[in-house]
Each structure stands twice: as structure tokens, then as C-alpha cells.
Amino acid sequence: MDYKTKRKIxxxxxxxxxxxxxxxxxxxxxxxxxxSGSTSNSxxxxxxxxxxxxxxxIKNFIEMQKNANFFNYFKNSLIVITITTFIALTLSxxxxxxxxxxxxxxxxxxxxxMLSTQLIPPTLILIPMYLIFITIQRTIGLQLIDTYYGLxxxxxxxxxxxxxxxxxxxxxxxxxxxxEAARIDGCSRxxxxxxxxxxxxTPGIIATGIxxxxxxxxxxxxxxxxxxxxxxxxxxxxxxxxxxxxxxxxDLTMMAALVxxxxxxxIFFALQKYFVQGMTAGAVKG
Amino acid sequence: MKKTIKKYSFAYLxxxxxxxxxxIVQVIPSLQGLYIxxxxxxxxxxxxxxxxxxxxLQNYFFILFDPNSMxxxxxxxxxxxxxIFTICVISGTLVMGLGLAILxxxxxxxxxxxxxxxxxxxxxxxYIVGLLASFMYSYDGIINRVLVxxxxxxxxxxxxxxxxLTLVSIILITIWRFFPMxxxxxxxxxxxxxxDYYEAAEIDGANDLQKFWYITLPFLKPVTAMMIxxxxxxHIYSFNIAAMxxxxxxxxxxxxxxxxxxxLMRNSFSLWQYGPGGAxxxxxxxxxxxxxxxxxxxxxxxxxxx
Numbered sequence: 003m004d005y006k007t008k009r010k011i012x013x014x015x016x017x018x019x020x021x022x023x024x025x026x027x028x029x030x031x032x033x034x035x036x037x038s039g040s041t042s043n044s045x046x047x048x049x050x051x052x053x054x055x056x057x058x059x060i061k062n063f064i065e066m067q068k069n070a071n072f073f074n075y076f077k078n079s080l081i082v083i084t085i086t087t088f089i090a091l092t093l094s095x096x097x098x099x100x101x102x103x104x105x106x107x108x109x110x111x112x113x114x115x116m117l118s119t120q121l122i123p124p125t126l127i128l129i130p131m132y133l134i135f136i137t138i139q140r141t142i143g144l145q146l147i148d149t150y151y152g153l154x155x156x157x158x159x160x161x162x163x164x165x166x167x168x169x170x171x172x173x174x175x176x177x178x179x180x181x182e183a184a185r186i187d188g189c190s191r192x193x194x195x196x197x198x199x200x201x202x203x204t205p206g207i208i209a210t211g212i213x214x215x216x217x218x219x220x221x222x223x224x225x226x227x228x229x230x231x232x233x234x235x236x237x238x239x240x241x242x243x244x245x246x247x248x249x250x251x252x253d254l255t256m257m258a259a260l261v262x263x264x265x266x267x268x269i270f271f272a273l274q275k276y277f278v279q280g281m282t283a284g285a286v287k288g
Numbered sequence: 289m290k291k292t293i294k295k296y297s298f299a300y301l302x303x304x305x306x307x308x309x310x311x312i313v314q315v316i317p318s319l320q321g322l323y324i325x326x327x328x329x330x331x332x333x334x335x336x337x338x339x340x341x342x343x344x345l346q347n348y349f350f351i352l353f354d355p356n357s358m359x360x361x362x363x364x365x366x367x368x369x370x371x372i373f374t375i376c377v378i379s380g381t382l383v384m385g386l387g388l389a390i391l392x393x394x395x396x397x398x399x400x401x402x403x404x405x406x407x408x409x410x411x412x413x414x415y416i417v418g419l420l421a422s423f424m425y426s427y428d429g430i431i432n433r434v435l436v437x438x439x440x441x442x443x444x445x446x447x448x449x450x451x452x453l454t455l456v457s458i459i460l461i462t463i464w465r466f467f468p469m470x471x472x473x474x475x476x477x478x479x480x481x482x483x484d485y486y487e488a489a490e491i492d493g494a495n496d497l498q499k500f501w502y503i504t505l506p507f508l509k510p511v512t513a514m515m516i517x518x519x520x521x522x523h524i525y526s527f528n529i530a531a532m533x534x535x536x537x538x539x540x541x542x543x544x545x546x547x548x549x550x551x552l553m554r555n556s557f558s559l560w561q562y563g564p565g566g567a568x569x570x571x572x573x574x575x576x577x578x579x580x581x582x583x584x585x586x587x588x589x590x591x592x593x594x
Contacts, residue, residue: 130320159313
């Protein structure tokens with residue numbers, strides 16, 4: 003066998019291997035999409051693929067909403083996470099910019115403190131948080147448990163540190179000369195930041211925003227302790243109650259799972275370029 | 289002092305909001321957590337926790353050394369499980385991510401499609417992954433059916449969710465959820481390696497394995513280091529997948545699959561063991577800190593922090 007044929011065989015083999023991997027990897031997702039349009043009984047008895055139909059998808063969708071008031075949780079998640087993303091993103095743009103462009107006394111300390119918060123086990127701050135919230139309510143009557151801002155405040159602080167580092171990476175790559183030129187032309191510090199640096203950092207801002215949104219959309223532990231009523235509970239809690247309430251309706255549970263995944267998928271596909279670029283830029287440069 | 293503050297006032301103004309949020313949500317609660325680990329806090333003293341009796345290191349003794357404490361047995365088991373879990377998930381995602389990145393790093397038709405499909409697990413929320421896994425892993429579930437009836441790999445269905453296989457099933461589904469990120473990082477790093485190196489090696493008569501070992505791997509070391517650190521923090525504190533797979537609140541995974549976070553959440557919020565819970569969180573943090581220091585020692589040369 004000569005060199006060329008050997009190379010060709012290798013190429014084909016590696017592609018076959020890749021596509022086998024693709025099939026295995028997407029199988030659970032295909033399964034999720036498939037069985038959300040099947041019946042509960044057929045999922046239990048292993049004949050789910052024989053009962054999938056468009057009619058079933060619609061029926062399951064309507065029943066899911068009727069049985070669990072699903073869109074209430076969806077709305078709560080959307081409100082909490084949109085506000086969280088907006089605030090956390092603003093904070094990380096400011097701090098990331100400051101860290102990238104100024105070498106001020108305490109900047110190292112600030113950066114390292116930010117990073118070391120990542121080492122804190124969530125349970126260490128969750129228990130005190132819960133107690134502090136209860137104490138505040140008892141002493142000054144301000145209710146924090148089971149409110150939107152009682153969830154938004156911890157979320158903002160928890161998702162900010164990582165985002166600051168990602169934003170810092172983006173700003174560090176932007177040339178400072180443009181900013182200096184704007185300063186010479188009479189811009190104030192803030193104007194130079196807002197008019198010159200901010201537009202240049204747009205891809206990074208989008209990437210960081212998606213990163214915060216996706217992580218917050220996935221948060222379960224804090225929400226399970228800091229919320230108690232359907233008024234503010236987010237999707238992961240809602241879906242959990244949902245399983246308890248209508249036992250063994252696998253089809254409806256999977257329909258809910260599908261509906262929850264769709265907005266994330268849309269955001270991901272629409273902004274994939276920025277997201278992929280952002281994640282790799284942040285990590286590879288370390 | 290006053291002068292520097294004035295000189296850098298803009299920078300300080302920019303980081304001020306972050307500092308405030310850092311203090312409110314991370315620093316103060318952490319200090320309070322340290323305090324809670326030193327007091328006797330349970331359902332009886334909970335009502336007025338500032339007046340709870342100070343017990344010093346008793347909680348630490350209780351969770352680490354007390355031979356009669358069931359909490360200690362459970363926690364040590366969970367730490368062992370989490371250690372196995374973290375090591376397996378990190379190595380699994382690294383191997384799978386690198387393998388697929390290498391396969392993706394060539395020119396062929398449908399490359400973009402393959403990459404997008406492989407990234408898909410990444411966008412499924414982890415609590416959905418846990419939920420889906422709990423269906424797929426059930427005794428009559430699709431995984432057993434494929435392995436037994438379709439592929440004929442196994443003679444009979446396995447019990448994935450009860451007994452010794454519990455941890456294996458959590459590990460497998462977690463690797464599935466998290467490998468895409470590693471793959472993406474490796475792919476970006478692979479594209480940064482100049483072709484010249486490989487050509488020079490080929491002229492010198494290097495085979496594929498040698499090229500991989502002496503060129504590719506050294507170039508990937510910084511990414512590997514970052515992914516290990518990221519995985520360490522992410523997976524030691526892993527909660528969602530296991531919690532959703534086995535149902536929050538009720539029993540959690542049981543001793544075969546109990547992880548540190550499921551154990552701590554159950555002990556603290558279902559069994560009212562706040563003091564021991566706080567102590568365990570502190571111990572855990574010190575453990576992670578130690579691991580990060582070991583990590584720094586090993587990868588010191590390949591990481592440059594500007």
C-alpha cells in the first residue's frame with residue numbers, strides 16, 4: 003500500500019469515527035424531542051416511538067400548561083434572569099474595563115479576590131444568605147425570601163466575577179491608542195470609554211451576556227432555598243414540583259423540558275459566532 | 289493616599305459596584321458561614337441564630353472524627369464519591385474533547401454541521417439533563433433497551449440508578465454534558481499550531497504518534513491546565529444533574545452516588561444540620577484551595593497570567 007492510499011483510508015476512517023460519535027452524542031437530544039410528542043404509557047412500556055404524532059405534540063403542550071401553569075415559572079425565570087444578566091453585564095463591563103486599562107493600587111487584590119470567590123462552596127454562602135434574609139425580614143420587615151430581588155441580588159454577585167475576567171480579556175485586546183486619541187480630541191474619560199471602547203467591545207459584551215444568561219438559566223440550588231411560592235419560583239423548581247404533582251406523566255415532563263430548552267437553543271444558534279469566539283478568547287489567553 | 293485615589297478615581301468608580309456586590313453576597317456571608325460553623329445551629333436555636341451557643345470546633349470534630357456521627361459517615365462517603373466523580377469527569381471530558389477536536393480539525397464536507405451537533409449537549413440546562421437521564425437510565429429505559437435488545441452488548445438490563453452503578457451513570461451523563469466546552473477550547477488551540485512544525489517533523493521521519501506526542505500535546509498544555517482548573521471547581525461543586533436525576537428532597541442519590549453538594553444540601557436544609565453544614569463547607573473550601581495550589585505547582589510554567 004502506498005503512502006497516498008494509506009492517507010486516504012486514514013481520512014475516511016477518521017470521518018466515519020467522527021460521525022459515529024455525532025450520532026451517539028445527539029441521541030439523547032433526539033430522544034428528548036421525540037418522546038415529548040409521545041404518550042406516557044408508551045414511554046413506560048418502551049413503545050414510545052410508535053406513538054409519536056403532531057397531534058400528540060400539540061395535545062401534550064396544551065395539557066402541560068393546563069396541569070402545571072408552566073408559563074408562570076417560565077415568566078419568573080425570564081424576569082429574574084433578564085434583569086440579572088443586564089445588571090451583572092453592566093458591572094462586569096465597568097470592572098473588566100478598569101482592570102484591563104488601569105494599573106491602580108489594589109487592582110491585583112481586586113482581581114484575585116474576584117477569582118477566589120469561585121472557590122467558595124455555594125453552601126457556605128447559601129446558609130448565611132438564608133439566615134440574613136430571615137433576620138432582615140424579622141427586624142425591619144423587608145421581605146427578601148420569595149421575592150424577585152431576593153433572587154436577583156445573589157445571582158448578580160455570583161455571576162459577576164467570572165464575567166469580569168472574560169470582559170477584562172476583551173478590553174485588554176483593544177488598542178489603547180484610539181482611546182488616547184479621543185482624549186486628545188477633548189473627550190472625557192467616560193466619553194472615551196462610552197464612544198470608543200464600548201462599541202469595539204460589542205462581540206465580547208454579547209458573548210459575556212450569553213454566558214451569564216445561560217449560567218443563570220441553569221441555576222437550581224439557590225432558587226430551591228430562596229424561593230417558596232409559585233409567585234417567584236423559577237423553571238427548575240417549577241419542573242420539580244410539576245413531576246411531583248402529576249406523577250408519571252413522562253410525556254408532559256419531557257414536553258416541558260423541550261420548551262425550556264428551545265429559547266436557549268435559539269439564543270445559542272443566533273449568536274453562536276460570538277459565543278464560541280468569546281469562550282475561546284477568554285480561556286485560551288488565560 | 290489621597291492623591292492616588294484621586295488619580296485613579298475613574299477606575300475606582302468603575303469597580304465600586306462590583307466591590308459592593310462582592311461584599312454583600314460573597315464576603316459577608318462567607319464570614320458569617322465561618323461563624324455558623326462554630327455555633328450550635330439547629331431547628332431549636334434557629335429562631336434567633338445570634339444567640340445560638342458557641343461550641344468552638346465541635347462541629348468540625350463532629351463531621352471529621354466523631355466515630356458515632358452518621359453525618360460523618362455520609363460526608364466522608366460523599367467526599368470519596370465526589371473525588372472519583374471529579375477525576376473521572378475531568379479526564380473523560382479532556383479525552384473526549386481532545387479526540388473529537390482532532391477529528392474535527394481537518395477539512396471535510398459537513399464540518400460545520402458536525403461541530404454544531406457536537407456542541408448541542410452544552411446548551412441543554414443541566415437540570416433537564418438530570419431529568420432526561422433519569423428516564424433514559426431507568427430499568428426499562430432506552431439505554432438498557434439499546435444495549436440489550438438492539439446492540440446485544442449486555443445479556444440483561446443493568447440497574448443504573450440503584451447500587452454501585454449509580455456513580456458511573458452520573459459520571460457518564462456529566463461527561464456528555466460538559467465535553468463540548470473542552471472540545472471547543474482544544475479546537476481553537478489546535479488551529480493555532482502552525483503547520484510548519486508538522487512538516488518539519490515529517491521530513492525528519494516522525495510518525496503520527498510521535499507528532500502527536502512531541503508537537504500537539506505540548507502546545508495544548510495551557511488549555512489543558514485551564515480546563516483542569518475549571519473542571520475542578522465546577523465538578524467538585526456539581527449538584528444539578530445528580531439532584532434532578534434522583535429527585536430533590538426525597539432521598540437524593542443514596543450512598544452509592546451521593547456527592548458533596550447533594551449531601552450538604554440534604555444535611556443543611558432537610559435535616560437542619562446548619563452548624564455541621566457550615567463546618568463541612570469550610571473544610572471543603574480548604575480542600576479545594578489545596579487542590580488549586582497543587583494545580584499551580586504542576587502547571588506553573590505553562591500558565592502566564594498577565
